[in-house]
Amino acid sequence: MNIPDRIERIEVLPVSRERVWDAITRPEQLSQWLSMVRDMDFCVGGTIHFTWDNELSPYPGVIEVIEPAHRFTFRWYSHAIGHPELKLAPHAGTLVEFTLEEVAEGTQLTLVESGFASLPDEAVAEQSYQDNQGGWSALLPGLRARALGQISAM
Amino acid sequence: MTDPQTHLIFAALADPTRRLLFQQLCEEGSGTAAGFAARLPITRQAVIKHLLTLAEAGLVTFYDEGRERHYVPQPEPLQSVTSWIASVESLWDKRLAALRNYLLDEVTQTAPKNQTGSNTDSLRKGYKQNDQKH
Numbered sequence: 001m002n003i004p005d006r007i008e009r010i011e012v013l014p015v016s017r018e019r020v021w022d023a024i025t026r027p028e029q030l031s032q033w034l035s036m037v038r039d040m041d042f043c044v045g046g047t048i049h050f051t052w053d054n055e056l057s058p059y060p061g062v063i064e065v066i067e068p069a070h071r072f073t074f075r076w077y078s079h080a081i082g083h084p085e086l087k088l089a090p091h092a093g094t095l096v097e098f099t100l101e102e103v104a105e106g107t108q109l110t111l112v113e114s115g116f117a118s119l120p121d122e123a124v125a126e127q128s129y130q131d132n133q134g135g136w137s138a139l140l141p142g143l144r145a146r147a148l149g150q151i152s153a154m
Numbered sequence: 155m156t157d158p159q160t161h162l163i164f165a166a167l168a169d170p171t172r173r174l175l176f177q178q179l180c181e182e183g184s185g186t187a188a189g190f191a192a193r194l195p196i197t198r199q200a201v202i203k204h205l206l207t208l209a210e211a212g213l214v215t216f217y218d219e220g221r222e223r224h225y226v227p228q229p230e231p232l233q234s235v236t237s238w239i240a241s242v243e244s245l246w247d248k249r250l251a252a253l254r255n256y257l258l259d260e261v262t263q264t265a266p267k268n269q270t271g272s273n274t275d276s277l278r279k280g281y282k283q284n285d286q287k288h
Binding site (some may be wrong): 004007009011014015019020023024029032033034035048109111113116 | 235239257258260
């Protein structure tokens with residue numbers, strides 16, 4: 001049984017590390033391929049502003065690591081955006097890490113998005129439970145049938 | 155998240171103790187709170203609280219037999235999690251393909267004077283008009 005917690009992708013790009021670095025850290029370039037990026041304050045702890053559905057997202061990302069031409073990491077809340085009713089932010093963040101490595105063919109870019117299984121929030125689970133009270137009544141008839149079946153099998 | 159149920163599943167499995175309980179339930183087919191508490195360094199009350207959280211996420215169900223409550227795993231909801239993760243992977247595949255195209259377009263462009271228009275486009279802040287939340 002596998003509980004997925006991360007996504008990893010590796011791309012070898014036939015350009016220099018510096019070129020890839022620019023493409024992933026300069027907002028005007030980043031927005032060419034990660035189209036929701038609007039602007040960013042490029043420093044550790046700096047915010048990244050995103051545009052969702054043509055509006056500025058209320059959940060900016062936060063830059064965590066900058067190692068020039070080597071590693072760029074930020075936390076974002078892209079998965080919270082679609083469901084404001086779940087009150088996920090600021091807890092439902094996932095970490096996006098880009099790592100660059102020079103290889104014979106150019107630059108190896110490794111992308112990891114992680115933290116899916118660690119979205120911590122007992123309060124949110126509680127909220128959803130309250131909203132899903134009906135689910136318990138649906139469970140009970142099935143449970144009764146199973147319990148009666150078990151007892152008669154003894 | 156695509157739906158509240160998927161989020162409940164993630165929240166339920168966020169806790170390592172709950173992950174362990176769920177894993178053991180899957181391996182053994184069923185279990186009781188007393189049984190788990192006897193084997194693990196947590197109280198029976200804590201086990202019950204964890205199992206209820208798993209039940210709220212649809213990952214566990216239970217039945218009563220005399221005075222004992224037996225918990226049974228329901229791994230099927232994990233399917234929705236696996237599908238959701240797959241959809242996020244697919245998003246990243248699209249983004250990385252767009253990055254590759256962007257970089258290779260730059261590499262193959264040979265006439266600098268024709269680039270004025272496209273440079274203005276790429277400097278324009280924000281998002282493409284046909285944005286699909288890539």
